[in-house]
Amino acid sequence: MIDRAVASIEGKVIAYSQLQFEARVLLVAAGGVQAAFAPLDQEVLDASLRAVVDQRLALLEADKLEAYPLEPGELERAIASFRGRFESENRFADFLAAHEADLNDLAEVLRRSLRAQRALEGKLRLRAQVSESEAKAWRTSHPELKDTTVEKVRAMLVQQRFGELVKKELADRRRQVDVRLLGPFAPRQGE
Numbered sequence: 001m002i003d004r005a006v007a008s009i010e011g012k013v014i015a016y017s018q019l020q021f022e023a024r025v026l027l028v029a030a031g032g033v034q035a036a037f038a039p040l041d042q043e044v045l046d047a048s049l050r051a052v053v054d055q056r057l058a059l060l061e062a063d064k065l066e067a068y069p070l071e072p073g074e075l076e077r078a079i080a081s082f083r084g085r086f087e088s089e090n091r092f093a094d095f096l097a098a099h100e101a102d103l104n105d106l107a108e109v110l111r112r113s114l115r116a117q118r119a120l121e122g123k124l125r126l127r128a129q130v131s132e133s134e135a136k137a138w139r140t141s142h143p144e145l146k147d148t149t150v151e152k153v154r155a156m157l158v159q160q161r162f163g164e165l166v167k168k169e170l171a172d173r174r175r176q177v178d179v180r181l182l183g184p185f186a187p188r189q190g191e
Contacts, residue, residue, distance in 0.1 A: 007049060008180040009056050014049075016183075021099045023048030025082070025109045028095075033085050036095045042184065049185055055116035057173040062119040070114055078110045079103070120166050128162035130154050 007014040023045060027035035040048070062068045086092040096102060135154035139145045145153055181187060 005182050006185050007053055007182060008178070009053060010060070010178050012056075014052060017100070019045065019049055019052060021101055021105065022052050022109050024095075024099065025106060026051060026113065028085055029078075029082055029110070029113070031085075036086070036091075037098065046185065049181070053179060053181075054170050055112050057170055057177060057179070058116040058119045059112065060173070060177065062115060068115050068118045068122060070111065070118075074114060075107060075111055078114060079107060082106065082110065120169065121162075124162060124165040124169060128158050128165055130157040130161060 003015045003017045005013045006016050006019050020040065023040055024035050026048060027044075035044075083089075083092050086095065096106065099105075132150060132154065135150050135157060138157060139148060139150065139153045
């Protein structure tokens with residue numbers, strides 16, 4: 001079967017085989033080693049395509065400015081961690097072979113993931129901060145948290161606020177950038 005385009009961002013195409021590989025890398029890196037070889041259903045592919053597009057959107061500005069480079073050794077540690085999720089070196093090699101990929105392809109996916117995370121954190125982490133008084137007020141207004149430390153409430157609120165800021169940032173980017181989902185991933189009438 002000939003590969004097909006599933007998305008386009010600013011004219012740069014993401015192919016179905018690329019999506020399959022990147023989805024598996026992201027899932028395995030997150031601890032889902034069984035995703036390395038198991039069939040991926042449409043729901044998983046839809047979510048993976050959103051993540052892949054979001055990463056590219058997060059990096060558009062960073063790439064133009066050559067910002068958020070990785071620290072020395074960071075990519076190598078990510079590759080080693082990924083490789084270590086497999087039961088053997090042969091199984092890792094089987095994974096790459098099954099997806100007609102090599103170490104450079106894996107490195108590019110991991111590099112993009114690390115840089116996208118860093119770019120979003122660099123841009124939004126300060127805006128996500130929560131003061132101690134905000135955390136105390138939140139804890140007071142939520143009785144189920146009365147025994148939780150202020151530090152834990154604060155950390156929870158920072159994560160929540162950061163997540164909301166990321167969603168807003170990526171939604172704004174989607175409106176500003178030419179993003180097209182194609183084939184079975186295209187929005188259906190009324191969506």
